[in-house]
Amino acid sequence: MTAFALPMASYTDKFIPPTISDTHLPDLLPWMAEYGTGFGKQMLMIIFSVVLISWFFMAAIRKPKLVPGRVQFLAEGFYSFARNTVGRDIMGEKNFRPWVPLLFATFMFVFLNNIFGAIPFLQLPSFSHAGSAYAMALIIYFVWIGVGVQKHGIRYFKLAVVPTGVPGWILPLLVPLEIISNFIVRPMTHSLRLMATMLAGHMIVVLAGSGAAYLITQQDNILLNATGVAVVAGSVAMYFLELLIMVLQAFVFTLLTAIYIQGSLEADAH
Numbered sequence: 001m002t003a004f005a006l007p008m009a010s011y012t013d014k015f016i017p018p019t020i021s022d023t024h025l026p027d028l029l030p031w032m033a034e035y036g037t038g039f040g041k042q043m044l045m046i047i048f049s050v051v052l053i054s055w056f057f058m059a060a061i062r063k064p065k066l067v068p069g070r071v072q073f074l075a076e077g078f079y080s081f082a083r084n085t086v087g088r089d090i091m092g093e094k095n096f097r098p099w100v101p102l103l104f105a106t107f108m109f110v111f112l113n114n115i116f117g118a119i120p121f122l123q124l125p126s127f128s129h130a131g132s133a134y135a136m137a138l139i140i141y142f143v144w145i146g147v148g149v150q151k152h153g154i155r156y157f158k159l160a161v162v163p164t165g166v167p168g169w170i171l172p173l174l175v176p177l178e179i180i181s182n183f184i185v186r187p188m189t190h191s192l193r194l195m196a197t198m199l200a201g202h203m204i205v206v207l208a209g210s211g212a213a214y215l216i217t218q219q220d221n222i223l224l225n226a227t228g229v230a231v232v233a234g235s236v237a238m239y240f241l242e243l244l245i246m247v248l249q250a251f252v253f254t255l256l257t258a259i260y261i262q263g264s265l266e267a268d269a270h
Contacts, residue, residue: 015214018206020199042129045122049112082107082254090258095265099258102143106257110136110194111250117202118243125246128198130191137191140257145183148264159267190256197249201242208235 060075068076082104087096110127117125127133148156161178162171208231215228 015211018203018210020203041124042126042132045116045124045126046113046132049109049116049126053108053112078108079104086251086254086258090255091262091265095262096258099261103254103258106136106140107250107254110253111247114198114246114250115243117198117205117246118239123205125198125202127194128202130195133191133195133198136194136253137187140190140260141187144257144260144264147261148267151265152267156264156267160264186260190253190260194249194253197245201245204238205235205242208232208238 056071057075060071064072083096083100086107087100087103090096091099113126113132115125116122117128127136145156148160152159160182161175163174163178166174212228212231212235215224215231217228
């Protein structure tokens with residue numbers, strides 16, 4: 001549940017919009033309270049997501065059948081999507097197989113932690129907090145750099161920033177741009193894209209809820225009361241839109257992971 005307090009307003013009260021700090025509950029274990037950090041609800045949900053994913057797939061494969069039941073069918077659908085749509089279609093038949101476990105785990109982890117934002121009582125996407133998104137992008141960052149170094153040695157860093165076929169006179173301008181783009185901007189956008197969309201969707205829900213509560217409690221103005229009811233009705237459409245964005249962002253994050261790894265593997269072909 002979100003932590004904001006709905007304004008108990010009379011007609012003369014002013015609406016106080018929620019802030020980002022209102023969307024997060026206090027830390028359960030604020031071991032570094034002076035720095036505003038500790039073990040909070042989002043960390044708890046990340047641990048819960050690992051347990052839930054492990055339990056779901058263990059249950060799905062416990063008694064596999066030739067004609068799958070609903071749980072096995074759903075599990076196979078998730079795996080097939082990560083393996084074929086993301087892995088094989090992006091990385092190619094030659095390279096994709098060793099990376100299916102990573103792509104599959106990445107998709108399921110991001111997907112479930114995003115979907116938490118649409119589940120009543122949980123109602124908070126884990127990646128709406130910047131730290132979670134940074135950590136996830138940092139793991140992928142070290143993976144694709146490690147893949148490049150393992151495949152090409154230290155020469156990988158030259159391959160990553162010096163495009164082939166480019167005239168030498170333009171390299172002093174192009175190489176710094178490639179360094180910034182590949183090694184600084186890429187991991188930042190990989191994380192911030194996920195965090196910003198999750199936070200924005202969560203803020204819209206919080207704003208709609210607090211705004212609707214404020215309007216409905218305006219007992220002296222039937223027009224404001226009706227507007228509040230209309231906001232509640234409109235929030236249903238926003239809910240399904242946010243649900244779509246949650247799934248889409250899990251796909252985009254995994255897709256970019258596959259693209260970055262494939263780029264490291266084929267760096268010498270660029």
